[in-house]
Every structure is written in structure tokens, then in C-alpha cells.
Amino acid sequence: xxxxxxxxxxxxxxxxxxxxxxxxxxxxxxxxxxxxxxxxxxxxxxxxxxxxxxxxxxxxxxxxxxxxxxxxxxxxxxxxxxxxxxxxxxxxxxxxxxxxxxxxxxxxxxxxxxxxxxxxxxxxxxxxxxxxxxxxxxxxxxxxxxxxxxxxxxxxxxxxxx
Amino acid sequence: xxxxxxxxxxxxxxxxxxxxxxxxxxxxxxxxxxxxxxxxxxxxxxxxxxxxxxxxxxxxxxxxxxxxxxxxxxxxxxxxxxxxxxxxxxxxxxxxxxxxxxxxxxxxxxxxxxxxxxxxxxxxxxxxxxxxxxxxxxxxxxxxxxxxxxxxxxxxxxxxxxxxxxxxxxxxxxxxxx
Numbered sequence: 304x305x306x307x308x309x310x311x312x313x314x315x316x317x318x319x320x321x322x323x324x325x326x327x328x329x330x331x332x333x334x335x336x337x338x339x340x341x342x343x344x345x346x347x348x349x350x351x352x353x354x355x356x357x358x359x360x361x362x363x364x365x366x367x368x369x370x371x372x373x374x375x376x377x378x379x380x381x382x383x384x385x386x387x388x389x390x391x392x393x394x395x396x397x398x399x400x401x402x403x404x405x406x407x408x409x410x411x412x413x414x415x416x417x418x419x420x421x422x423x424x425x426x427x428x429x430x431x432x433x434x435x436x437x438x439x440x441x442x443x444x445x446x447x448x449x450x451x452x453x454x455x456x457x458x459x460x461x462x463x464x465x
Numbered sequence: 466x467x468x469x470x471x472x473x474x475x476x477x478x479x480x481x482x483x484x485x486x487x488x489x490x491x492x493x494x495x496x497x498x499x500x501x502x503x504x505x506x507x508x509x510x511x512x513x514x515x516x517x518x519x520x521x522x523x524x525x526x527x528x529x530x531x532x533x534x535x536x537x538x539x540x541x542x543x544x545x546x547x548x549x550x551x552x553x554x555x556x557x558x559x560x561x562x563x564x565x566x567x568x569x570x571x572x573x574x575x576x577x578x579x580x581x582x583x584x585x586x587x588x589x590x591x592x593x594x595x596x597x598x599x600x601x602x603x604x605x606x607x608x609x610x611x612x613x614x615x616x617x618x619x620x621x622x623x624x625x626x627x628x629x630x631x632x633x634x635x636x637x638x639x640x641x642x643x
Contacts, residue, residue: 309561311571313554318574322581322619323612329590337608340531345541347550349499353506354554371579377622378583387588402579407499414500422507 314351320344345404349411357415364409371405505547520559527552576623581615589615 324341327334381387509515530549580586593611602610 306568306571307558308563308565308567309557310554311567312561312563313557314574315567315570318577319612319616321578322616323608325581325587326590326594326608326612326615329587329594334608337605342541342543343546343549346502346543346546347554349502349541350506350547350550350554353503354510356507357503367575370576373626374576374579375583378580378585381585382583382588385585385588387585402582404578411499411503415503418500418504418507422504422511 310351314348317344317347321348352408352411352415356419357412359412359415364412367405367409371402375402499541502541502547506551509551515555518555520556523552523555527556570620572627573620573623576626577616577619580619580622586615586619589618 320341321344324338324344327338327341526548530545530552533545581589590611593614594607597607597610
């Protein structure tokens with residue numbers, strides 16, 4: 304599929320916004336107002352995924368996991384070379400617990416076909432979508448410990464903590 | 466729908482979320498928060514709302530949302546953030562004319578995200594901030610410069626990675642014999 308240059312520009316700006324958001328949140332003083340404003344950049348990324356839909360393929364999953372692992376390795380390797388910080392986690396611990404967005408995206412990728420079918424199927428049940436939006440906005444970790452415990456993010460967090 | 470979104474609005478505002486059930490609900494960070502945004506975006510496309518509304522309406526929503534977003538967004542799935550992202554997306558899609566250079570940067574975006582969020586990326590932020598602070602550059606200009614520097618360095622690193630990957634593939638792919 305041919306990509307739209309304007310949408311790619313929007314994605315580039317969103318990514319710059321995310322980098323800026325993390326930059327603003329570093330250091331002793333967190334600038335709350337720009338930080339909150341820039342949070343919409345993450346929403347923008349997921350919005351694009353939702354608008355165009357996500358296709359779950361094995362190649363895509365492998366590509367995401369391989370890129371994540373490689374980038375985590377590069378990050379930790381540069382820290383070791385330059386002697387930045389101490390007591391950093393093992394590569395596997397960091398791979399599992401340090402990338403919440405990747406795990407969230409993979410969960411989303413798995414559920415996306417079901418959501419697509421539900422939204423596009425019939426107009427009779429479309430009223431339920433905002434309700435489902437609210438339900439899935441719920442923090443499952445706090446609200447439903449059993450389901451929350453099955454998610455990779457808390458598992459990784461647990462493995463890192465203990 | 467209206468009730469759900471009013472509830473979500475209140476839950477999305479930092480100061481009112483404690484009065485809205487559930488306390489750790491719509492506004493709390495969770496991997497599954499993305500599902501709500503995805504579903505809403507899908508609904509936005511299917512509902513045909515995009516065709517019914519003019520660009521002026523979307524621009525108005527964006528401009529009106531600016532002050533609310535800066536004070537009211539408590540998390541990624543805040544309706545303020547969603548409305549902002551949605552209106553800006555439609556405006557870009559309809560009116561933005563741009564060269565193909567963005568297509569060259571786009572494949573590196575995921576790697577840029579991954580690289581800048583590592584310990585090394587965080588260290589780069591701190592080092593660059595220290596250096597710029599010692600040169601007395603205004604705070605927000607400093608943030609912009611640091612973010613641009615980190616973005617560019619991650620892009621260069623990922624371009625090298627992609628170049629290596631391309632060369633490896635080229636070397637291992639058997640040549641066609643006529």
C-alpha cells in the first residue's frame with residue numbers, strides 16, 4: 304500500500320513530540336503543563352493505528368520484537384561502554400519490563416481483528432462502542448487483578464522487582 | 466454515549482478524577498488504555514463523522530482543545546488528548562502538502578522511540594541539558610534543542626542499522642543466473 308506523505312509527516316511530528324515529552328519529564332523539575340499537552344502525541348499514534356487498522360502478521364510481530372530487543376541491547380551496551388549509571392537490569396529484564404508500549408501494542412495487535420469486526424459489523428450494536436471504550440480504558444491491574452496478572456507488563460515488572 | 470463521555474471527561478481532568486468513579490479508572494496508565502483509543506478511532510472512521518464535518522470545525526476543535534489539553538490531560542486515553550489527536554490528523558490529511566522526505570524518516574520512527582527511551586537515551590537527555598544549562602539557553606529553547614539532538618542522533622543510528630541490514634540481505638541473497 305502506498306503511504307501518504309502528509310500522514311507520515313504527522314507521525315514524524317508526533318514522534319518528535321514524544322521525544323520532547325520525555326525530555327521535559329527528565330531532570331529535577333518536571334514541566335507539568337507541556338508534559339500533559341504532549342501526552343496527546345501517544346494518543347495520536349494509537350489513533351492512526353485505529354483509523355487505518357492493524358493487521359496482525361507473524362512477520363510484523365517478529366520485526367517488532369527483534370527491533371525492541373536490538374534497541375534495548377544497543378542502549379544497555381552504550382551504557383556499559385561509557386560507564387553511565389550502575390545497577391542496570393539484565394537485558395532480558397529490561398526487554399520485558401522496560402518497554403510497556405511494545406507489550407501494549409502487541410496486545411492491541413492481537414485484539415484488533417475482533418475490535419474491527421465488532422465496530423464494522425452491524426449498526427444495531429454500535430451504541431455499545433463508547434461503553435467498551437470506557438471499559439477498556441479501565442486499569443485492569445487495579446480493577447481486575449486476575450486479568451491484570453496475566454499481562455506481560457506486570458509480569459515483567461514483577462520479574463524486575465523480585 | 467453522552468453520559469459515558471462526560472464521565473470520561475471528568476475522569477480525564479487531573480483535579481476532578483478523584484470524585485469520579487472509578488478513581489483509578491479512565492485516567493490511570495495501563496497497557497490496555499490503548500485499546501480504548503484504538504476502538505474510538507475505528508468508530509470515528511466507520512461512523513462517517515469525518516465526511517460530515519468541515520475542516521473549519523476540526524480546526525475549531527483543535528484550537529479550543531489546546532488550553533484544555535495542557536491542563537486537563539491526565540493520561541493518554543483522556544478524551545481531550547483523543548480529540549486533539551483526531552482533529553490534527555484530519556487537518557493534516559486534508560490540507561498538508563509535503564515532499565517525500567517524510568517517507569524516508571517514517572521507517573525509523575519505531576526505532577527512534579525505542580532508542581531514546583533506553584538508559585542511554587535518558588543519559589543523553591541529561592548530558593545535553595547540563596551542557597545547555599551551563600550555556601544559559603532559555604529553558605524551552607533548550608528542551609527543543611535537546612529533543613531535536615536526541616531525535617537526530619537516534620535517526621542516524623537507526624539509518625546505520627538499516628544500512629547494515631540492507632547490505633547483509635544483499636550479500637546473502639543469491640544472484641539470478643540467466
